[in-house]
Amino acid sequence: MQLTIRVRPRLAALAVLLLVAFIAVTARTALAATPLTVAQAIATQNGTSQTVTGYVVGEPVATTTVNRSNFTGDLAIALADSASETGTTKMLYVQLTTEWRAAGGLKTNPSRLATKITVTGTLTAYFSHAGQKSPTAITSGTPDPDPTTTTPPPTSTTTSPTDAYYANALGKSGAALRSSLHSIIKTQTVLTYDQVWDALKDTDQDPNNANNVIEIYSGRSIAKSDNGGGVDQWNREHVWAKSHGDFGTANGPGTDVHHLRPEDVTVNSDRGNLDFDNGGAAVNQCSDCWRDGDSFEPRDAVKGDVARMILYMAIRYEGDDGWPNLEPNNSVANGTAPYIGKLTVLKAWSAGDPPDAFEKRRNQVIYDTWQHNRNPFVDHPEWISSIWP
Known part of the structure; x- marks a missing residue:
């Protein structure tokens, strides 16, 4: 005997609808759980x-x-x-x-x-x-469980690796931003001038040769051990010239590796204490650097680096801790005054040469190993135009 089971059409249709709904919900949940x-x-x-x-x-x-x-x-x-x-x-x-x-x-x-x-x-x-x-x-962070739900836009986020460090500065601008950044970055380990040698061998290491450092202006890779004062050796270049504010090699601004870089002895001497600007004649042993009687122009690949180092110094050294109050201006004849220029040119250099992997690594090594403070303009170059509009 054959048993025949009859299913009412309405019940069959309902079952199909429930199955489709289940598949849709499952698919939507899977989509929400695994964003592209x-x-x-x-x-x-x-x-x-x-x-x-x-x-x-x-x-x-x-x-x-x-x-x-x-x-x-x-x-x-x-x-x-x-x-x-x-x-x-x-x-x-x-x-x-x-x-x-x-x-x-x-x-x-x-x-x-x-x-x-x-x-x-x-x-x-x-x-x-x-x-x-x-x-x-x-x-x-993670997406809303239901991607069809409209979530109000957040007022702020704190997902950047450096946001915790800059927590008191986030969301601020102008003078308030400047004040907050100064308070943050002035907490640092102060090095001696002798320690700078070892620091630079770490911060400016050639990524393609661990035995060498990269000279900032010439771009030459040179043995870490070939440092000193002799011709063709490298020495410690103060990007913010140490005579601008007359701080010399004193512990603090004179030993702050955020603005100290390896450079060929001859090129370092040619730069001297000149301000920064465009133009001039080619520099000896650095054909893509330029200088005239009152200014120096570095190679294109590090113009932004130079600008961000100068602006770091202006925020770090505000005259409230026994060191001079450093500030960029639009002059190229600052002498021993605590100023350096040209600000308009430095801002353009930073915009045209954003932070690269070498500069970002350098900032991180200084923070992790040496001074335990950061250059905020490497992490947030957009803050430059907020502080110096």
């Missing part, structure tokens, strides 16, 4: 709504142009899988619609640079570039 990387989002420009996690690396202003400082607006941010990424082909351009601009844009919130965020939105071209438009959620 930026690389995956770039490869998935299909108009679907997806959740992406990455680091804020700049402000897109054109198809192949992203500002990493001197931000001009709050209309968009660029995300990458690495906080130090500079290649635009590895970035996702994220549109910031009106409700997200005040809290998410870099012009208003420059401290968001290098922070890690999660965005839910439509993966589609923006600025004729791989992008994400019409965001419905922007959060720090």
Whole structure:
């Protein structure tokens, strides 16, 4: 005998609907649990709504142009899988619609640079570039369990590795930012002038030859052991000339390795105590450095480094701890006064030559091993225009 079971049509339809709903919820939960990387989002420009996690690396202003400082607006941010990424082909351009601009844009919130965020939105071209438009959620850390839920934009984030160090400065600008940074970075271990030799052999080590250091102006790789005062040796260059404020080699500004660098003895002598500006004649043994009677121009690859070292000194040494009050100005004839120029040129150099891997490593080594303070303008070059508009 054959047994026949009949299922009512309405019950069958209900079962199908429940199954579809279960699959949809499961798929949505899986999506929320595993946001895309930026690389995956770039490869998935299909108009679907997806959740992406990455680091804020700049402000897109054109198809192949992203500002990493001197931000001009709050209309968009660029995300990458690495906080130090500079290649635009590895970035996702994220549109910031009106409700997200005040809290998410870099012009208003420059401290968001290098922070890690999660965005839910439509993966589609923006600025004729791989992008994400019409965001419905922007959060720090892990994404919202339901990516269709609109989460209010955060007022601040603290996901950058250095945010804890700069906690009292984040969100500030102008004089308030300057005061906070001074209070933060003046807490340091003060080295002796003899200790500077060992520090520079560590901070300026050639990444391709652990036995050498890189000279800042000439760019030459030279044996760590070949240091001293002889011709073709390297010695300790005070980027903020030690006569500008007359602090010499005194423990403190005279031994602060945030502005002391290895340099060829002859080139160091040619630079002397000149201020910084563009132009002049080529320097002996440094054909891509220039000098005239009152100024020195370093090679292009370290112009930003020089600027950020000078501006560090101005924030670190404010005259409240027995050392001179150092300050950049727009003169190139400062003599022994505690000033150095030209500020407008230094700002342009910093904008044109953002921190590279060598400079960032140097800042970290000084913090970890030697002075235990940081150069804030290596970590946040955008703060320069806030303090010196």
